[in-house]
Amino acid sequence: MINIIEKTQCCGCSACYNICPKQAITMEEDEKGFRYPIVDEEKCIDCKLCEKVCPIISNQKVENKPKAYACINKNDKIRSESSSGGIFTLLAEEIIDMKGIVFGVAFDENFNVMHKYVENKEQLKELRGSKYLQSDIKEIYKQVKAFLEQDRYVLFTGTPCQVEGLKSFLQQNYDRLYTQDIVCHGVPSKKVWQKYLGNSKNMKYGKIKNINFRNKKDSWESYSMNIEYDNYTYNINHNNDMYMKAFLQDLSLRDSCYSCHFKKFNRNSDITLADFWGISKIKPKLNDHKGISLVIVNSKKGEKLLGKIKDKCSIIEEVDIDETIKYNKSFITSAVQNKEREQFFKDLNSNMEFEKVVKKYTKNQSILKKSIKNGKRIIKKILRK
Numbered sequence: 001m002i003n004i005i006e007k008t009q010c011c012g013c014s015a016c017y018n019i020c021p022k023q024a025i026t027m028e029e030d031e032k033g034f035r036y037p038i039v040d041e042e043k044c045i046d047c048k049l050c051e052k053v054c055p056i057i058s059n060q061k062v063e064n065k066p067k068a069y070a071c072i073n074k075n076d077k078i079r080s081e082s083s084s085g086g087i088f089t090l091l092a093e094e095i096i097d098m099k100g101i102v103f104g105v106a107f108d109e110n111f112n113v114m115h116k117y118v119e120n121k122e123q124l125k126e127l128r129g130s131k132y133l134q135s136d137i138k139e140i141y142k143q144v145k146a147f148l149e150q151d152r153y154v155l156f157t158g159t160p161c162q163v164e165g166l167k168s169f170l171q172q173n174y175d176r177l178y179t180q181d182i183v184c185h186g187v188p189s190k191k192v193w194q195k196y197l198g199n200s201k202n203m204k205y206g207k208i209k210n211i212n213f214r215n216k217k218d219s220w221e222s223y224s225m226n227i228e229y230d231n232y233t234y235n236i237n238h239n240n241d242m243y244m245k246a247f248l249q250d251l252s253l254r255d256s257c258y259s260c261h262f263k264k265f266n267r268n269s270d271i272t273l274a275d276f277w278g279i280s281k282i283k284p285k286l287n288d289h290k291g292i293s294l295v296i297v298n299s300k301k302g303e304k305l306l307g308k309i310k311d312k313c314s315i316i317e318e319v320d321i322d323e324t325i326k327y328n329k330s331f332i333t334s335a336v337q338n339k340e341r342e343q344f345f346k347d348l349n350s351n352m353e354f355e356k357v358v359k360k361y362t363k364n365q366s367i368l369k370k371s372i373k374n375g376k377r378i379i380k381k382i383l384r385k
């Protein structure tokens with residue numbers, strides 16, 4: 001029997017599913033709602049292609065000298081709709097100007113997330129903005145390959161494991177393929193997301209029209225979850241929104257995200273995008289609190305692409321990469337699994353309301369911050385005595 005990989009290591013990239021010549025693999029959800037490959041032994045011919053393209057097994061090593069930049073898109077509207085400094089849109093527009101195709105993550109009609117491709121700038125708004133759950137890759141790698149075989153330019157964007165999954169699947173380099181990954185905290189499952197949406201008290205306000213995980217109305221740092229219903233807009237700071245609490249307190253992530261193989265200094269993508277969380281310490285004057293991107297250039301191709309968008313940036317400044325990583329640990333370090341994660345998922349699968357489950361297992365950030373402040377005040381008083 002073909003045994004692709006240990007379950008806790010599998011990142012769900014779907015490279016094995018895309019490569020199988022006999023359609024012997026299906027991606028099926030487990031009890032936590034994460035997709036894993038299941039092999040139909042009747043159909044399997046033991047060709048081992050699935051093992052060959054699995055990025056966890058093949059673990060491709062890269063030698064490069066990444067460079068880091070602080071970047072902001074000049075276009076304020078696009079920047080406000082984007083999670084960080086709006087650099088994804090600029091890279092994507094460049095590819096579309098080359099008559100290329102852009103692959104990224106969008107919502108479907110039920111607000112689940114999936115990879116899709118777009119061919120014009122208007123459609124890019126579907127891909128704009130972070131959606132904090134694992135996207136469904138389906139047969140996207142095959143589509144990327146088909147466009148590359150037609151000599152089209154392609155920009156593929158996704159999590160680091162999806163970029164590695166695609167590169168493994170392709171098994172060869174293509175000059176016209178550009179890849180952009182992100183600094184990745186990790187991904188919750190579709191089940192967690194659907195429980196959040198389905199249990200929402202706001203359902204009485206009608207159908208959902210739009211969701212933004214990173215509304216910057218208050219500021220980029222103090223972003224909020226924003227859900228527009230027919231007759232109501234829900235807008236709650238990420239520290240108080242139940243979905244974001246479970247995500248940021250590491251309860252709801254996929255197993256593989258706690259020992260991620262792709263959080264590394266030398267990456268296989270051309271460009272890596274992130275929030276420039278250390279900006280107030282490194283270059284305080286650049287922070288206007290509307291969002292700034294940390295852009296890591298990993299290859300010559302990536303450097304050329306960034307060069308092409310420089311006139312469309314209000315800020316593009318090289319920074320010390322080691323300094324930036326100090327303030328963005330997710331770049332190279334995996335999240336630490338919350339000790340109560342298993343119990344969290346058990347309760348999630350019971351009849352308990354989503355909000356109650358999350359409240360049971362999460363600390364209140366504002367209370368936490370207050371007690372840290374109080375603690376500091378007490379220490380200062382003691383030191384003054």
Ligand SMILES: Cc1cc2nc3c(=O)[nH]c(=O)nc-3n(C[C@H](O)[C@H](O)[C@H](O)COP(=O)(O)OP(=O)(O)OC[C@H]3O[C@@H](n4cnc5c(N)ncnc54)[C@H](O)[C@@H]3O)c2cc1C
Nearest residue numbers: 082083084085086087088104105129131157185274275330
């Ligand atoms: C799951 C996830 C975790 C992240 N964790 C961190 C982190 O810990 N630290 C940090 O600094 N930055 C993190 N980011 C990246 C950050 O949120 C921004 O996406 C990034 O800085 C790009 O911002 P932008 O303003 O240039 O473009 P935006 O328009 O905001 O970004 C759009 C890009 O994000 C991609 N994208 C959106 N949702 C997903 C998804 N579910 N899976 C894969 N790709 C997706 C789109 O395909 C597109 O390429 C994370 C993003 C995601 C999706």
Ligand code: SF4
Nearest residue numbers: 020044045047048050
């Ligand atoms: S060994 Fe070959 S046929 Fe069997 S599941 Fe893997 S890719 Fe498919």
Ligand code: SF4
Nearest residue numbers: 010011013014016054
């Ligand atoms: S190729 Fe991806 S989905 Fe398949 S076993 Fe490996 S990590 Fe899991």
Ligand code: SF4
Nearest residue numbers: 011161184186257260
């Ligand atoms: S943390 Fe690692 S395994 Fe998890 S989604 Fe991100 S890149 Fe993939």
